[in-house]
Amino acid sequence: MKIVHLSDLHWGFSPERDALIEQRLGELSACTADHVVISGDLSQSGRSEEFAALRSLLLGSGCYHPDRLTVIPGNHDLFSFFFRDFNAGRDLYARWRRLPGAAASLYRYGWREYEADLDRFHSFFSETFEGIFTLAGNPAISYPFIKLLGERAALIVLESNRMLPQIRRNSACSNGWIDLDAAAAILAHPGLENRFRIVVLHHQLQAEEQVAARMGRLYAAMTRLINRTALIDLLDRSGVDLVLHGHYHHLEQYTVGRSIPVVNSGDAAGWHLIDIGEEGAGIIPRM
Template identity: 30%
Template sequence: MKLAHISDIHLDTAHRPSCIAEIDDLIRRIFDKGFDHLVMTGDIVDVANFDDLYRLRDVLAKNNVLSWEKITIIPGNHDIFGKYEFSGDGLRETLVRAVQATGMSYLKKLHNFCDIFRETITSDAQILTYFPFIKILDGATSGVAIVSFNSVLEWSARRNPAGSRGYIHATERYAVEQPEILAALHDKFVVALCHHAFRIYEPSNALDQAFLWSMELMEREAYLKTLKKIGAKIALHGHYHKAEDYRIDGVHFINSGSVRHAGIKFNAVTIHADGSYDNDFVKV
């Protein structure tokens, strides 16, 4: 199985009218190169613009890949809160957008995001809660399981003032740790997805520390514990715009970076029939 992983597309037709044509071309080339499945780990749009999300939906439909078997999409903080800036009017606008996406508004935006790409998540028209969700696809020895989490944390003046910190709720972690789920996953090649980076970089000064605090995945050790429990071999993410991979406690984390900033480079994972795999950052 050949899995393509892109992230942080930051579609913004108001300021970059060519962005839809660019992502259309990339998606077409990915599938023309023989990839079986495409994963997008959030920040699909730059400013929480549902019109641009619908434009991406149209691109997927035009390329005949708007389906559960071909595409997996999860949200990032930009898809719910928009962009964040920390100076002048940008800071004020960041706070206004974040406050407007609190409580029920946050849940509505999250649900609306998933509704736009419903065909890639579920065939259940009555579903009320999307996350976590699991797909089991053909591949490896007994199948490839894609386990998707939502890491976009609700806005909070104290815990998440810019809307850019992440957290995977305990209810999501516990859901995939249930005995019947673990039994279904035990012989699968498990790929976990969330938007936020498990690791960014080591801070060297107070400014770095403040930046990392605003971007971090909270309670990440609890997430790691869940990954190990479900037998995840790789964990894909985005958020921090640097293509890199790193291993922690036997889990291989891969950040695809941003296709907007990396010259159309993305993470390519090949999962072999014997359960082994390899990955590389490639261009098509």
């Protein structure tokens, strides 16, 4: 089985970036991969027009089918009240003068707003969620969930954007948090037995110090997954075979825990091709 992994498209950031993304998604029509995974931040600002444009491009790619495409939200897809005025090409003062209003919205942001943001994202890509297994066991879209890929592989999708009820500490709407109890329950699902287990989430699993060495301490602190260490321990215990993520804008491979391979496709200038065979997964970066 061959899987294409992309992330952090940020459609709507600039005309130049949109042209690159259009080219990337156009390449999917000529790709022989069995499945495509986009691990969040499809949009720059979570606007309906951005989602509509991406849906149209994905429909044209030939991969818009639940058996061939999995998309998950990133923080830019959900917290529109914060990101909507941070598009490229806008006057710097016009962007930053809205920060007091964004801060007030952040203070008021709660479960109702979070669920509404998720529902809006799902409404544009609802077909891609068909056939998933959830802990609730009903057709409603909820996280975490499982999507079976063929006879041998499975995606286990975790939602890392909801730093609730601690959202007020998440001043840039970029930190992440995982519901570990729910993650443990889905990873123990009997349907995963004898399958190659691929965990998909938006936020990176690199240690904060590693990110800080490249990007600075402020960036690392503002983009980290809060309970990263506990999640890695859970993935180790659960026999996870591979992790896919984005958020941190680099194209790279690394390992966590007891050598779990991790693929970051957070740089939209490239992507990864993952070839799953009897001996494991071969991972090839593409630019």
